[in-house]
Amino acid sequence: MQKNLVLFPVFFLFLLFSGFVGADQKQPKDAIEVRKINPPNLDNANLGKRILCHRPMRQGTPKMYTEIVDNKLIAHNYGHGGSGWTLGPGAVKYVIDLLDQQMQAQKLAKNTPITIVGAGAIGLFSALELLQQGYQNITIVAESFDNLTSHNAGGLLAPVSMDNDPELQKLIDQIGIDAYIFYKNVALGKNKLIPNGAVIVPTYFENREDSGLEAYVGQVMQPAKDVILDFQNGTTRRMVAYDDGIFMDTGSLMTSLYNAVADQVTFKKKKIHNFNEIPDQVIVNCTGNGAKDLAKDDKMIPVQGHLIMLKDQEPADLQHMILVYFGKGKTKTGFNVKRSFYMFPKKLVGSPAKDVGVIGGTFIEGADEKTPNNDEYEIMLNGAKQFYGLASTKQ
Numbered sequence: 581m582q583k584n585l586v587l588f589p590v591f592f593l594f595l596l597f598s599g600f601v602g603a604d605q606k607q608p609k610d611a612i613e614v615r616k617i618n619p620p621n622l623d624n625a626n627l628g629k630r631i632l633c634h635r636p637m638r639q640g641t642p643k644m645y646t647e648i649v650d651n652k653l654i655a656h657n658y659g660h661g662g663s664g665w666t667l668g669p670g671a672v673k674y675v676i677d678l679l680d681q682q683m684q685a686q687k688l689a690k691n692t693p694i695t696i697v698g699a700g701a702i703g704l705f706s707a708l709e710l711l712q713q714g715y716q717n718i719t720i721v722a723e724s725f726d727n728l729t730s731h732n733a734g735g736l737l738a739p740v741s742m743d744n745d746p747e748l749q750k751l752i753d754q755i756g757i758d759a760y761i762f763y764k765n766v767a768l769g770k771n772k773l774i775p776n777g778a779v780i781v782p783t784y785f786e787n788r789e790d791s792g793l794e795a796y797v798g799q800v801m802q803p804a805k806d807v808i809l810d811f812q813n814g815t816t817r818r819m820v821a822y823d824d825g826i827f828m829d830t831g832s833l834m835t836s837l838y839n840a841v842a843d844q845v846t847f848k849k850k851k852i853h854n855f856n857e858i859p860d861q862v863i864v865n866c867t868g869n870g871a872k873d874l875a876k877d878d879k880m881i882p883v884q885g886h887l888i889m890l891k892d893q894e895p896a897d898l899q900h901m902i903l904v905y906f907g908k909g910k911t912k913t914g915f916n917v918k919r920s921f922y923m924f925p926k927k928l929v930g931s932p933a934k935d936v937g938v939i940g941g942t943f944i945e946g947a948d949e950k951t952p953n954n955d956e957y958e959i960m961l962n963g964a965k966q967f968y969g970l971a972s973t974k975q
């Protein structure tokens with residue numbers, strides 16, 4: 581009798597958690613959600629600009645520290661690979677805080693002249709952070725201000741395509757979480773200086789590991805869900821969905837960042853060959869791939885990427901992001917390539933409303949402009965079509 585009294589609640593709890601009590605018989609609790617998605621139109625007439633650009637990847641970790649060389653205080657912040665935008669605001673806060681500590685230790689006043697080398701995302705975020713910390717005498721020197729890697733980047737918030745020393749992963753995770761909070765505030769209209777450029781959209785990967793976002797779950801993001809994407813043409817794909825993913829509209833963010841600092845910063849167009857050319861004592865080095873020569877950093881390796889902008893699409897159909905990996909191979913020129921398909925709702929600044937969407941992408945370590953690997957555009961396009969079940973073309 582006593583044994584039965586003990587077993588009854590155990591049996592009841594089993595029924596409760598196994599879904600027998602109170603479950604909807606037609607719709608089991610763990611049924612996978614099916615989401616209908618209209619694929620983008622990938623006909624030739626709907627393909628726009630082809631973009632070749634190079635992620636500034638540093639083996640081991642991005643360079644994010646200060647040093648004193650020839651009496652100059654130099655803060656380095658480069659080498660974030662395919663995650664420069666993802667980490668940007670957090671990485672910049674981390675480095676400018678280090679610089680501020682050094683300047684205070686050296687009793688350098690807030691009006692000390694500071695030169696930022698580089699006008700990409702990292703350079704512009706650095707100017708904004710310095711201004712917010714009360715620094716007043718800032719010059720940005722850059723070889724180029726237009727059509728930078730930072731303008732062309734796809735816009736997925738995810739710490740991917742980096743090479744991190746596992747010991748530094750905790751720091752990179754925290755920087756990414758800080759950056760997520762920054763972009764979420766932009767997306768929610770809470771950042772007065774950066775009024776637009778980030779949007780919260782569902783983001784789909786084949787599995788949780790591919791996303792790089794698991795460290796953010798429970799901190800700033802909700803857990804991913806298993807879902808089935810139904811492309812309504814007979815093709816379905818099982819994916820995981822992060823419904824609070826963030827798309828960073830990189831062209832628009834570059835404009836917002838530039839506008840946020842333009843009145844308070846001096847701009848000079850110039851290539852720097854040696855830090856000693858810069859008269860200021862304090863320098864922030866945000867030169868991306870340029871750091872290989874300027875900082876003589878052999879750990880800097882460009883990671884080539886191919887993108888195709890889409891034209892004349894239905895914008896409402898493309899308000900999400902997808903990233904799937906296809907595996908590794910060799911380009912015709914002999915480089916190792918990691919191939920993927922991704923689609924983000926990117927728009928080029930000033931383009932018509934229906935010219936939305938970008939597909940990518942390749943990851944080719946060591947290839948630069950001299951080896952454009954143009955065959956990869958077709959391989960990528962075929963991969964995209966196969967993913968959506970639009971066509972099965974031979975490569």
Ligand SMILES: Cc1cc2nc3c(=O)[nH]c(=O)nc-3n(C[C@H](O)[C@H](O)[C@H](O)COP(=O)(O)OP(=O)(O)OC[C@H]3O[C@@H](n4cnc5c(N)ncnc54)[C@H](O)[C@@H]3O)c2cc1C
Binds near residue numbers: 723850
């Ligand atoms: C195909 C592709 C897709 C990407 N997608 C994403 C994505 O989805 N999400 C994400 O987070 N990141 C993405 N990235 C990565 C991201 O674009 C970069 O990490 C980021 O833009 C780097 O910013 P940056 O300011 O360091 O460099 P850059 O934008 O390259 O700017 C460097 C600046 O330094 C200047 N400079 C360089 N050398 C010198 C010199 N010697 N003297 C003077 N000026 C100099 C340049 O002129 C430029 O102004 C992508 C990159 C590529 C290539």
